[in-house]
Each structure stands twice: as structure tokens, then as C-alpha cells.
Amino acid sequence: MIKVGIVGGTGYTGVELLRILATHPEAEVSCITSRSEAGLAVADLYPNLRGHYDLAFSEPDPDTLAQCDLVFFATPHGVAMRLAPELIARGTRVVDLSADFRIKDLDVWAKWYGMPHETPEWAEKAVYGLPEVARAAIRDAQLVANPGCYPTAVQLGLIPLLENGLVKTDRIIADAKSGASGAGRQANVGMLHGEIGESFKAYGASGHRHLPEIRQGLVAASGDSQLGVTFVPHLVPMIRGIEATLYAELNNPADFDRLQSLYEARYRDEPFVDVLPFGSHPDTRSVRGANHCRMALHRQEDSNLVIITSVIDNLVKGAAGQAVQNMNVMFGLQENLGLQAPAMLP
Incomplete structure (x- = not known):
């Protein structure tokens, strides 16, 4: 024990x-x-x-x-x-x-x-604790830096493209939205229900502290130290959940035909990443309370842009659940131990 x-x-x-x-x-x-x-x-x-x-x-x-x-x-x-x-x-x-x-x-x-x-x-x-990337290093680590919530959703959505050198790395865009619990439990007038209810806004558009963490992970995946990423977070009037819509331009449009199989192969053995059928729209309630990242690929007609939609529960896969996942890896336990409950609906 x-x-x-x-x-x-x-x-x-x-x-x-x-x-x-x-x-x-x-x-x-x-x-x-x-x-x-x-x-x-x-x-x-x-x-x-x-x-x-x-x-x-x-x-x-x-x-x-x-x-x-x-x-x-x-x-x-x-x-x-x-x-x-x-x-x-x-x-x-x-x-x-x-x-x-x-x-x-x-x-x-x-x-x-x-x-x-x-x-x-x-x-x-310290070992950066994204198990889908650094499992071997996490296993032996004394200190694991648990990833942030936005960086988890963004990196998992983009890593297969960057690992395989399939996209232009100078202009990647991450448009992400989070529920209010991402701001923490401290008293804050701006986070009162009367302030955020029936409203929707961007914040940190000129720069957010998760941007360097996101960029660090994407640079590591791509090997391109000049990688450029634009990250804009948004606050939506819900308690839990993150949805990240990610945009990257393919180097070769013909690669669209193999993206779905590439993503499925990359995450086939990952217990907490679920690649949905091409063109699906994962919603945050499908991961509410669960340690899962669900994602789907999209392409608009005659476009070279690949669009990835990625959802997590910011308090679970984006924080506490991923921390327990890291603990399981560190102590040689079954990775999904204690994390097997399905998401909560409604």
C-alpha cells in the first residue's frame, strides 16, 4: 500500500x-x-x-x-x-x-x-509528467511535474502530427475553452456565477502563462526550436471541462488520407486517449469526472488545414487524475488503477 x-x-x-x-x-x-x-x-x-x-x-x-x-x-x-x-x-x-x-x-x-x-x-x-510521451522517465522519477490542463489537451491533440513532421510548424493555433473551476477555489468576484453566467469571453489573448509550457512540449515533439504557436484561452459558463480546437497546415495535403489511422495507431495502447471516428465532435460532458482525453480530426473542403478537437476534464486528466496516473506509473502499478470509472452523465 x-x-x-x-x-x-x-x-x-x-x-x-x-x-x-x-x-x-x-x-x-x-x-x-x-x-x-x-x-x-x-x-x-x-x-x-x-x-x-x-x-x-x-x-x-x-x-x-x-x-x-x-x-x-x-x-x-x-x-x-x-x-x-x-x-x-x-x-x-x-x-x-x-x-x-x-x-x-x-x-x-x-x-x-x-x-x-x-x-x-x-x-x-524534474520529469514532465505526460505519460503518453514520457512514461519510461516517469517510472524512475523522484519528482514529476504534472502538466497543466490546457497544455494536456493541446499537446495530446497535436503530438502525432509533430512527431511525424506532417505540418508546418511556424503557425500552429490552439483555441481553447475552460470551465470556471480552472481558476481555482479562491474568492474572486470575476468568477462569481453572476459574472460569468450567460457569458463567454477570451482572456490572456496577449499572452498566457500556459503558452511557454505548450510551446516547450510541441518543440520537443517536433524537434523544431523555431516552432510558433498561438494560444488563446476562453472562459465558458460551466464548472468543468476543456475543449481545445487546434489548427495546423499540412506540408502535403495527400497526408490527410492517413491521418485517422496515424492517430489511432499512436494512441492505440494509451488507456486514457480516445480517438473518435473522423469528423466527430467530442463534447466535454463525455469526459466529465473521467481521466480521458477524447479527440477527433476534421478537414474542411479544399483546405490544407487539419483541425483537431480535443476535450478533457480540467480537474481530472488536466490535474488530479493525471497526477494519480503518474503515481501509478512511478510505482509500477496498472496505469488505470483507481481511474476506471466512466464519465458522469448528464
């Missing part, structure tokens, strides 16, 4: 970790921390977990956390880079759900996250 700790358990990703791990047959949550809610029973804050946990939130204590086999950090940016190295030095493995270790260029990281990185040696050693 894997002894698990969670640092920062009161946000949406924290409670999603608790929900998933509650029925995981090989993992047990032994401690969960929150400075603001220390002493409060987990079930009192999250009544959906009544009967599943006899735990209270506690102050973060390195000695207690170091007794765990693995610690998840579901914390604001800047926390994991300070505490994780101490735990790793004491033999505890870490999956960080924040952005602290995702971006290798620390000048870029500092620009987007507004602080200098305090542990550059671990930023270099």
Missing part, C-alpha cells in the same frame, strides 16, 4: 485527489495539509467524502510528510519548489500539480510566474 500525503488539500484539485484516491486499491492518504483549515475534518469541508476519510487537515510538517511514499502538491505556485526538495532528500517521491517544475527555461518561468525559481537544480531534474 502506497502511503500518500497531500499538501494543499482544500482547493478543487485537492478534493479531486481525495475523491479519486478514496477508492484506489493500492494507495492510502495518511495526511492532508492546509494552513487555513488545520484541525477541520475533511468530511466537514467536503461532505461528499463522508465515510471515506477519518482525517483532519493539518499544518504542513516536513517530518510527517517525509514518512509518506509519495506526496502530491496541490498548492499555489512557489510552494512546492521550497518544500519538495527536502522531502525528496529524505526518500519521498513527489508529484507537483503546480507549475513550479514544468518549464525548463527558468528565466521564462520567472517572467510568467512573477518570482525567481529557488531550486533550479530540481527544475532541471
